[in-house]
Amino acid sequence: MANPIISVENVSHRYEQQNVLEDINFNIHQGSFVGLVGPNGSGKTTLIKLMLGIEKIQRGSVKAFGKPIQKFKNEGRMSYVSQKANAFTRGFPATVREVVSMGIVSNQKPLLPGQKSDHELIVYALKQVHMKDYLNRNIGDLSGGQQQRVFIARAIVNQPELLILDEPTVGVDSENVDHFYQLLSKLNQELGITLVLVTHDIGSITTYVTDLLCLNKSIHYHGDPSGFENMTDKERSKLYGHSIHTITHDH
Amino acid sequence: MLDAFLNYDLLRNTFYAGLLVGLIAPLLGTFIVVRRQSMIADGLSHVTLAGLAFGLLMQKKYTLLVFTPFHTGIAFSIIGALIIENLRDVYKAFQEIAIPIILSLGVGLSIVFIALADGINTDIFSYLFGSVAAVSGADLRLILYISWLVVTFVVFLYKPLFALSFDEEFAKVSGIQAKLIHFLFIVMTALVISASIRIVGVLLVSALMTLPVATSMRIAKSFKQTIIYSIIYGEIAVIIGLTTGYYFEIPPGGTIVITSALLLGFTLLFKRIQFIVGIKRDDRNAA
Ligand SMILES: Nc1ncnc2c1ncn2[C@@H]1O[C@H](COP(=O)(O)OP(=O)(O)OP(=O)(O)O)[C@@H](O)[C@H]1O
Ligand SMILES: [Mg+2]
Numbered sequence: 001m002a003n004p005i006i007s008v009e010n011v012s013h014r015y016e017q018q019n020v021l022e023d024i025n026f027n028i029h030q031g032s033f034v035g036l037v038g039p040n041g042s043g044k045t046t047l048i049k050l051m052l053g054i055e056k057i058q059r060g061s062v063k064a065f066g067k068p069i070q071k072f073k074n075e076g077r078m079s080y081v082s083q084k085a086n087a088f089t090r091g092f093p094a095t096v097r098e099v100v101s102m103g104i105v106s107n108q109k110p111l112l113p114g115q116k117s118d119h120e121l122i123v124y125a126l127k128q129v130h131m132k133d134y135l136n137r138n139i140g141d142l143s144g145g146q147q148q149r150v151f152i153a154r155a156i157v158n159q160p161e162l163l164i165l166d167e168p169t170v171g172v173d174s175e176n177v178d179h180f181y182q183l184l185s186k187l188n189q190e191l192g193i194t195l196v197l198v199t200h201d202i203g204s205i206t207t208y209v210t211d212l213l214c215l216n217k218s219i220h221y222h223g224d225p226s227g228f229e230n231m232t233d234k235e236r237s238k239l240y241g242h243s244i245h246t247i248t249h250d251h
Numbered sequence: 252m253l254d255a256f257l258n259y260d261l262l263r264n265t266f267y268a269g270l271l272v273g274l275i276a277p278l279l280g281t282f283i284v285v286r287r288q289s290m291i292a293d294g295l296s297h298v299t300l301a302g303l304a305f306g307l308l309m310q311k312k313y314t315l316l317v318f319t320p321f322h323t324g325i326a327f328s329i330i331g332a333l334i335i336e337n338l339r340d341v342y343k344a345f346q347e348i349a350i351p352i353i354l355s356l357g358v359g360l361s362i363v364f365i366a367l368a369d370g371i372n373t374d375i376f377s378y379l380f381g382s383v384a385a386v387s388g389a390d391l392r393l394i395l396y397i398s399w400l401v402v403t404f405v406v407f408l409y410k411p412l413f414a415l416s417f418d419e420e421f422a423k424v425s426g427i428q429a430k431l432i433h434f435l436f437i438v439m440t441a442l443v444i445s446a447s448i449r450i451v452g453v454l455l456v457s458a459l460m461t462l463p464v465a466t467s468m469r470i471a472k473s474f475k476q477t478i479i480y481s482i483i484y485g486e487i488a489v490i491i492g493l494t495t496g497y498y499f500e501i502p503p504g505g506t507i508v509i510t511s512a513l514l515l516g517f518t519l520l521f522k523r524i525q526f527i528v529g530i531k532r533d534d535r536n537a538a
Contacts, residue, residue, distance in 0.1 A: 052424050053424075054420060054423050054424060073426060074424065074425060074426035075426055076425065076426075078424065079424070079425070080420075080421060080424045082418075082420055082421065091468075092285055092417060092474075093285065093468050093471050093472075093473065093474055093476075093477040094413075094417060094473060094474045095472065095473040095474075097473075098413070098473055098474050098475070099417070101410075102410070102413065102414045102417065102418070102421065102422070102425070103425070105425055105426065136472070136473075138472065138473075154421070
């Protein structure tokens with residue numbers, strides 16, 4: 001198998017009072033679509049921040065594209081939608097266009113081959129999330145779900161090779177959630193973007209993801225989503241550390 | 252009224268310095284306001300006052316003429332900026348605590364230096380409230396260099412500055428050198444503050460950095476527009492404030508800030524009327 005895009009080796013992490021991650025090992029391979037699940041406080045966001053290089057590695061190592069994350073120069077190859085993306089200062093005077101333009105890193109291959117202008121890139125990215133008509137609207141005037149879609153547009157405008165999304169569908173209505181998962185599938189399959197998606201919506205993502213990663217301090221399951229689906233509720237709750245029947249969906 | 256300014260050398264210097272300050276104070280002010288750091292300007296201006304008082308003391312006691320109080324003001328302001336950056340690192344969760352620490356330190360030092368230099372005199376008065384007749388050719392040149400530096404800084408680093416102000420985490424992920432840019436930004440702020448003090452005085456520097464921005468934010472539709480309108484408001488306030496200040500013999504700090512506040516009031520009123528007219532029109536259309 002080709003070299004992994006991300007490789008996490010023996011990573012442990014603690015905040016002042018508590019261990020949050022213990023001896024984490026896994027690889028993410030080019031082209032995969034990884035679902036990262038786990039209860040609140042299980043360390044998902046922390047793990048992602050370690051992978052993105054915005055939280056300092058305490059123990060173990062993280063490599064991105066073959067380089068230690070501390071030395072890795074991003075330049076648009078990895079992108080991110082954070083869990084609190086819309087926690088920006090309310091009333092910040094910026095248009096949707098200006099927000100999406102933040103995602104454009106120069107000297108980077110554009111989303112649309114051949115067409116390079118920033119404007120076209122921005123419009124294309126906004127179209128993907130059905131927000132094109134809001135181009136010149138003030139970001140603060142949009143609803144929470146609409147803002148979230150703009151942040152997704154910002155994350156994909158530069159066509160990253162790896163896109164990490166931390167609960168991106170919180171506050172997005174169900175119709176747009178379905179549309180959004182389809183969009184992610186399309187980005188993954190047609191554009192070859194590797195995806196890591198943090199979510200509590202285990203029921204719906206198992207049909208989309210290629211790998212499922214269950215985290216609760218340590219990794220409790222890593223593999224095919226069907227393997228996870230075929231387990232009994234009891235086995236799953238054991239992996240999860242507590243009961244999860246509240247989150248499983250009937251299909 | 253404007254004639255007087257353009258016909259006397261010293262006044263002309265003041266006028267040009269005012270125009271430069273009217274540009275750079277709201278320019279950096281926009282970033283400061285959207286980051287909710289308006290108090291930084293107040294903290295730094297009081298440290299600058301300590302530097303000015305120190306310079307005056309040195310001039311008086313040692314007839315030290317190589318460095319003017321303006322120079323020592325700039326030096327103190329930059330040191331204050333570095334301390335603020337450092338404290339913000341130490342108190343990550345309570346970053347705003349850096350401001351009262353540095354502000355009180357600045358006032359404390361100022362009191363000591365002013366007392367050692369035998370009390371309040373006209374120089375101190377003009378540093379506190381601004382002055383129309385205080386800018387020498389050399390000072391104007393220094394203000395010009397500072398302005399050039401600040402404008403270049405914002406033009407070249409516009410995108411990272413904007414991204415960092417909006418969403419620091421995303422900016423960091425996209426490879427922006429947050430620490431370096433924060434550092435440069437606060438040094439630029441220190442320079443702008445020491446330059447602006449010549450015109451509006453220690454007590455009102457932060458007003459010139461924030462009032463035009465507050466006004467601009469009511470009418471601007473984008474971040475770029477916010478910057479442009481705040482500069483326009485800043486320049487109008489400086490021009491009207493300096494001329495009326497000169498005419499009525501009032502320190503220009505007062506007249507500039509009052510003009511700024513009036514502009515804000517008119518703009519809010521205008522928006523209000525626009526809003527009511529809009530509702531009335533909708534009512535009529537509905538009827
Ligand atoms: N900056 C921090 N300082 C101290 N403790 C923290 C910090 N960030 C997170 N923690 C703690 O670390 C643990 C893991 O947090 P993390 O945000 O990684 O969980 P999560 O899996 O993303 O949870 P959620 O599903 O609620 O988003 C939690 O117990 C949290 O209290
Ligand atoms: Mg989280």
